[in-house]
Structure formats: structure tokens, C-alpha cells
Amino acid sequence: MSFAECFIQLQRADFQLDAEFTIPKKGVLGIFGRSGSGKTTLLRCIAGLEKNVKGRIDVNDVTWLDDKKHLSTQRRNIGFIFQQSRLFPHLTVAKNLVYGASRSPVGISEGSNFVDRERLLEMLSIRHLLNRYPSQLSGSEKQRVAIGRALLKKPQMLLLDEPLASLNLKRKDELLPFLDKLHEELSIPMLYVSHNIEEVSHLCDQILVMEQGVVKFKGMVRDALISPESPLVVAENAMALMEGNVSKQEKDFQLSTVHTINGNAFQVQGILPIGKHVRLRVRASDVSLAKTAATDSSTLNIIGGVVSEIVDQQDSHILLRIDINADILLARITRKSYHLLNLSINQKIFVQIKAVSIHSL
Numbered sequence: 001m002s003f004a005e006c007f008i009q010l011q012r013a014d015f016q017l018d019a020e021f022t023i024p025k026k027g028v029l030g031i032f033g034r035s036g037s038g039k040t041t042l043l044r045c046i047a048g049l050e051k052n053v054k055g056r057i058d059v060n061d062v063t064w065l066d067d068k069k070h071l072s073t074q075r076r077n078i079g080f081i082f083q084q085s086r087l088f089p090h091l092t093v094a095k096n097l098v099y100g101a102s103r104s105p106v107g108i109s110e111g112s113n114f115v116d117r118e119r120l121l122e123m124l125s126i127r128h129l130l131n132r133y134p135s136q137l138s139g140s141e142k143q144r145v146a147i148g149r150a151l152l153k154k155p156q157m158l159l160l161d162e163p164l165a166s167l168n169l170k171r172k173d174e175l176l177p178f179l180d181k182l183h184e185e186l187s188i189p190m191l192y193v194s195h196n197i198e199e200v201s202h203l204c205d206q207i208l209v210m211e212q213g214v215v216k217f218k219g220m221v222r223d224a225l226i227s228p229e230s231p232l233v234v235a236e237n238a239m240a241l242m243e244g245n246v247s248k249q250e251k252d253f254q255l256s257t258v259h260t261i262n263g264n265a266f267q268v269q270g271i272l273p274i275g276k277h278v279r280l281r282v283r284a285s286d287v288s289l290a291k292t293a294a295t296d297s298s299t300l301n302i303i304g305g306v307v308s309e310i311v312d313q314q315d316s317h318i319l320l321r322i323d324i325n326a327d328i329l330l331a332r333i334t335r336k337s338y339h340l341l342n343l344s345i346n347q348k349i350f351v352q353i354k355a356v357s358i359h360s361l
Contacts (some may be wrong), residue, residue: 003189004157007055008045008065017041017213023059023157028183028190030204030221032197032232038213039193043159046191047080048073060156079150081160085142087134093145094130100149115151115186123185124148124178139167140174147182158182158190164199179203197232201225201241201281202361226311226321226328233330234312238284238319240329246272255300255355262326267300268358279361284319284330286357290350291341301353305329307343322351329353 002022010017017038023029031039044050046057048064048071057065064071087096101117121127124144134142143163150158163179164172176199182190183203194200200207200221207224209217209231217230222241224230232238244260249271256272258280259265266280293302305324312319318338322329329351343349 004057004059006046006057008042008057009054010041010045010050010052011054015041015213017045019208019210019213019215021208021215021218023189023191024206025189026187027205028192028203030200030207031191031193031210032195032200032207033210034195036212037210039195039210040161041213042208042210043080043161043191043193046157047078047159048076077153077156079153079155079158081143081146081150081158081163083162083165085134085139085146087142087145087149089134091133092130093126093132093134093137096134096145096149097130097152100152103153117152120148120151123181138171138174140171143167143175144178147178151186151188155188158188159193160190161193162195164194164196176202197237197239198281201239201279222328226330228309228311234319238330238332240282240284242266242280242282242327242329244278244280246274246276246278249274256360258360260327262324264303264325264327266303266353266358267355268360269356270360272360281359281361282329282353282357284332286353287322287329287331288352289320289322289331289333289337289341289343290352293350294352297352298354299352300355301351301358303351305349305351307345307347307349309345322349324351 003025004023007020008017019042031042033039041050045053053065055065063069064076124147126144126148129137129141129145164175167175192204204221206219207221208215209224211231217224224232226233226240242260244258246256247259248257251271254269254271255267256270257265257267258278272278303324305322307320308323309321310318311321311330317332317334320331322331
């Protein structure tokens, strides 16, 4: 069941936005596309920051936008996280957080799915930063404080506009676990804008893929990565996602075994908690194929499947869809390999993936 129904149109001299979609009650909706595709503009329309917007936005049985109404940003009660943290430089972290709490609308129930200050300090690991000023914080720390300030407002929706874009790789890696924690522990709907498919595949449940102001695909992230209708499936970094639970640890070898929800077992690098639910991300370029199962090989993951579709063909390579007991993988191989193996649709094949090539999320 959806939390919001959106039909948004915006006309500018050099750009037109036309998007129709729903926002789920829980989880993260990714808004993905190249620079200039309309991602941030769409977010600003939802937040009420754009003028001359047409269409309809209904959120939790309240109309924010229609032919007669254009609810102000303040009355929409959203939390907005920008690329830059936008903390007040003259206020300490503690006072920046107080400002967020002071913006909470009157009458918001404490029994709702909101986070109180003490829990938030622990969740975002910012208690030790309370007496510092923004100039004394790293990029990751600033963004965590900005998220905390937005959540203390008790918003009914959290909008994140490329919150990792201004961070270097080290700071991104620091912030991602905290975004994961928000995803796992909060019931508030979140919209996450990014042009980085790895971020989206890591954090998001559903996705809108945008091109030139138009939604080209909407649905689950795992479907966006493998569906022929999605622009993402033929990208150079084509990949597939599988979901499952950690079933075994091999501490001597620093390996874990994950059983997918469809019953397939994959060995991945690292020691993961037994029972933990994880996503496995496998790049098409990391999948090799063989007609027979290798008995002497350094590859730990060798599993039988079926070639179900030619997804894309280029001069040098072919992208194949492989079905493995209801799990789906993509394999990018050269045209020469395709012909040497004499592959065809519905043919049985063995998929080979190194444990170090499977990324657990």
C-alpha cells in the first residue's frame, strides 16, 4: 500500500518534467539518473520548493497539490537533506539539533514512528560531537548531524538529495552504515536521489529511473537491474541483486555462506553475522560461463543455470540473462566466447563467480 500518490508536471523554457509514481509507506525509494535528468527538481517539487508545478500530490490522505491547492513547504512537514549539510556555522551541534526539534509541527504524536533525541544520538553516533561547531566536523559527521536535525523535526517523509556526493570515498564509507541503520530501524518513507547506481543498489528498495524529465522505469531495484524494459540493464556496469541470509561462517578462510531466498548458496568474502539478511550484488562482467562444472578451480561459486535471454548485443560482447533456480544473474561475455561455447536460449550452463567478486550489502 502506498504512502503517497504523485503526478507532477513542470514546464521550463529548456526542460520539462513529467512524472507519475507512488511512494511506499516504508523503505527507500531511489530516484536515479544522470545529471540533468530531473532528479533534484522532482524532489524540490515534492517538497514544495518549486513554483508553477502542476498535477496532484496526495500524501497520507492529505492533498498537497492539485488544481486549487499548493501547500507550502512548512505545511508539508518534510525533512530535506542536501548535498551540503547546511548546518548553522555559528551554532554548536547541540544547538543545531535544538533548531530541528523547534521546527516540529504542533500536535505531532510522540507515539508515532519518530526518533527521540537520545536514541538519535546513539543511532547516528553524534553524542560526542554535541559541543563542536560545524567547522570542527568531517564531511560524514556534518551529514549525520544534518540527518539528525531533520529527523528531530519529526517529518512524515525524509528527502535525501545526493547526501554522499560531496564526500570522498573514505567519508562515504563512514556514512553508509548510518544510512543503512536508518533504513532498517525507521518506518518513515525516504526518497534518495543519486546518480551512483552502487549507492542505489545498496540502500534502496524501489527505484525511479529518470531520463530528460521522464520516468523511464519504476519498480523494485532488483527488477530495474535485470528487466529489458529498464535503461539500467544495458549499462556498462550492469549488475544483478539477490537477497538472502547468512547461513555459515568459515573464520579460518574469512568467508561466509549466504543462502538466497530461492535456496541457492553463495560464498562471499568476509565474516558476516549468522542469520543476517543481506543483498548480494554481482556485476555482469564478473560472471563467467562454462558448459561443464570445473572440478579443479580457484572459483568457489560454480552453480548450474539456464540461459534465458539475450539482453543486449554489441560488436564485441553479448549480455545474457541467466536463471538459477529463480535467482537471476547477468553475464557479459565476448561474442567469441558465445560462439565458441555454441550457446543458445534455454541451454543449461554453469555460472562461475569468485567469492571476492560478490559484494554483500
